[in-house]
Amino acid sequence: MKISQHMTRPAVTVPPELTISEARELLRSHHFRHLPVVDGEGTLLGIVTDRDLRSAYPSTILEEAEGKARLQDLARTPVSSIMSQGIFTLSAAATLDDALLLLDREQIGALPVVDEGGKVVGIFSIRDLMRAYRNLFGLGERGSAMLSLLDDGRPRPLSRLCAALEQADIHFNRLLKTQTEDGHKIIYLRVNTYNLAAVHKVAAAAGFEPHREE
Amino acid sequence: MPRLSQPLLVIQDQHFLQHDTGPDHPEGSWRLTAIAQRLRTGLLADRVAIFPSRSARRQELTAIHDENYLLRFEEAALTGRSYLDHPDNQICYDSYQAALLAAGAGPAAIDLLEARQGCAAFAAVRPPGHHAERAMALGFCFFNNAAVAARYWQNRYQRRRLMIIDWDAHHGNGIQAAFEEDPEVFYLSIHEHPTWSFPGTGWGEERGSGSGRGTTLNLPLPPGSDDAAVLRLVSEKVEPALAQFQPQALIIGAGFDGHRDDDMSGLAYSSQLYGRLGRLAASWAGRYCPGRLLTLLEGGYRPDILPLTVENYLAGLLAEQPPTTDSQTDSNQQREMP
Numbered sequence: 001m002k003i004s005q006h007m008t009r010p011a012v013t014v015p016p017e018l019t020i021s022e023a024r025e026l027l028r029s030h031h032f033r034h035l036p037v038v039d040g041e042g043t044l045l046g047i048v049t050d051r052d053l054r055s056a057y058p059s060t061i062l063e064e065a066e067g068k069a070r071l072q073d074l075a076r077t078p079v080s081s082i083m084s085q086g087i088f089t090l091s092a093a094a095t096l097d098d099a100l101l102l103l104d105r106e107q108i109g110a111l112p113v114v115d116e117g118g119k120v121v122g123i124f125s126i127r128d129l130m131r132a133y134r135n136l137f138g139l140g141e142r143g144s145a146m147l148s149l150l151d152d153g154r155p156r157p158l159s160r161l162c163a164a165l166e167q168a169d170i171h172f173n174r175l176l177k178t179q180t181e182d183g184h185k186i187i188y189l190r191v192n193t194y195n196l197a198a199v200h201k202v203a204a205a206a207g208f209e210p211h212r213e214e
Numbered sequence: 215m216p217r218l219s220q221p222l223l224v225i226q227d228q229h230f231l232q233h234d235t236g237p238d239h240p241e242g243s244w245r246l247t248a249i250a251q252r253l254r255t256g257l258l259a260d261r262v263a264i265f266p267s268r269s270a271r272r273q274e275l276t277a278i279h280d281e282n283y284l285l286r287f288e289e290a291a292l293t294g295r296s297y298l299d300h301p302d303n304q305i306c307y308d309s310y311q312a313a314l315l316a317a318g319a320g321p322a323a324i325d326l327l328e329a330r331q332g333c334a335a336f337a338a339v340r341p342p343g344h345h346a347e348r349a350m351a352l353g354f355c356f357f358n359n360a361a362v363a364a365r366y367w368q369n370r371y372q373r374r375r376l377m378i379i380d381w382d383a384h385h386g387n388g389i390q391a392a393f394e395e396d397p398e399v400f401y402l403s404i405h406e407h408p409t410w411s412f413p414g415t416g417w418g419e420e421r422g423s424g425s426g427r428g429t430t431l432n433l434p435l436p437p438g439s440d441d442a443a444v445l446r447l448v449s450e451k452v453e454p455a456l457a458q459f460q461p462q463a464l465i466i467g468a469g470f471d472g473h474r475d476d477d478m479s480g481l482a483y484s485s486q487l488y489g490r491l492g493r494l495a496a497s498w499a500g501r502y503c504p505g506r507l508l509t510l511l512e513g514g515y516r517p518d519i520l521p522l523t524v525e526n527y528l529a530g531l532l533a534e535q536p537p538t539t540d541s542q543t544d545s546n547q548q549r550e551m552p
Contacts, residue, residue: 146410
């Protein structure tokens, strides 16, 4: 669950004197959206996003001559003039949960990951977050399927379910108990078998009926 | 002598029954016994012509599978292993030979179709094929029968543009993987949504890759979907895809496990839907590739439902065949021989 296992590293970083046009070209060629700006020691100074860069560019409704002049300006203006400072970061010891909560609360797209000295060691984006949780849940793992079962409300539901599945030699690799907003207790189970009918039979015998979503 | 219509070719083989998956396994030999019985005594008894299969040849298989996988599978069967890659895929001593015959059924049927021996062909094979990967058995499947047939059709008869329409309740991950980057083989699958269904693949956003971008089309359906949902997809998605791709041959991956009484999926198709699907397949072949329609059996696990739905499907295929005479057949041959 450590962020260091899931972040993109090394992060592509830029010096503060890089021009706005160069930064835009860099983002375009790499297909990402966030550029940490660092000093000569690799210490984080700020971050530039594709949105910052887009807003710096002249509007197409400007007169041609005026637009051209602005473009020439951008080819001389350093990114340090438009970067955000005082930004949120993660430490390398942070967890996936830290990242999710921070990204969600601040409504931002990526977080630089820094060491104790403030040097950038990687970057963690929403894309990295999705990939990490996708792997955690086994989404897209060939040969598996997710079942949702209703918790029968009797004691030790997960132990009883596991025992029944193992007894029947049914392979499974994810098991999650949760409660929906309307109060249903649901057990999610990712099994590795084609024979879902057999799984449902074993689950029903142990007291767990399928949960059907409306 | 004038004939009312050409027969429907059916590939059946006693050796398919020797693939023994053990007691309580859903993919048992009873499936083919029940289909054969129904075809022998049912409505279609005098409309079908039965032919045996032949073993797929090594180069036909290695067009789709790794050579090492063939060796591994054969060794597992001959040394008495009880399954290959996953306990779902139960095997016995004869399973490798049965799988070779299942993979050869498509080519055998294609030879008959190309020789104008029938209006369409149905290969009642097991083990099924559409989950089998290049080097991995999965979901009761060992060799990818449909993929082997598609490559054979291309290589032996130069039918380059092939469309595989797979309406088994489960996504045919193995077929998709085989042709994902191939612009000449279009894989279209209607299946229960991967969030709820084995094998957890076949998302709507997967459209093929590289030069094969656009010739994969997944049409997942939520659990509980019925005939109307399928027919809506047919008119909104399948028929436009056919019209655009203009296939030179058509392979149907026919699984009957989307039936509402088959508990291997959450889909809720009626028995009648399969008759409709038969008529549709025959009409598509009539429009784009007359006489080049091959159907391969995939899933279907209810003893009382499978033979009935297979018969409905085949009756649908035959209902759309225009009556022909021998002389018409001859002129077709002259016109369409390569």
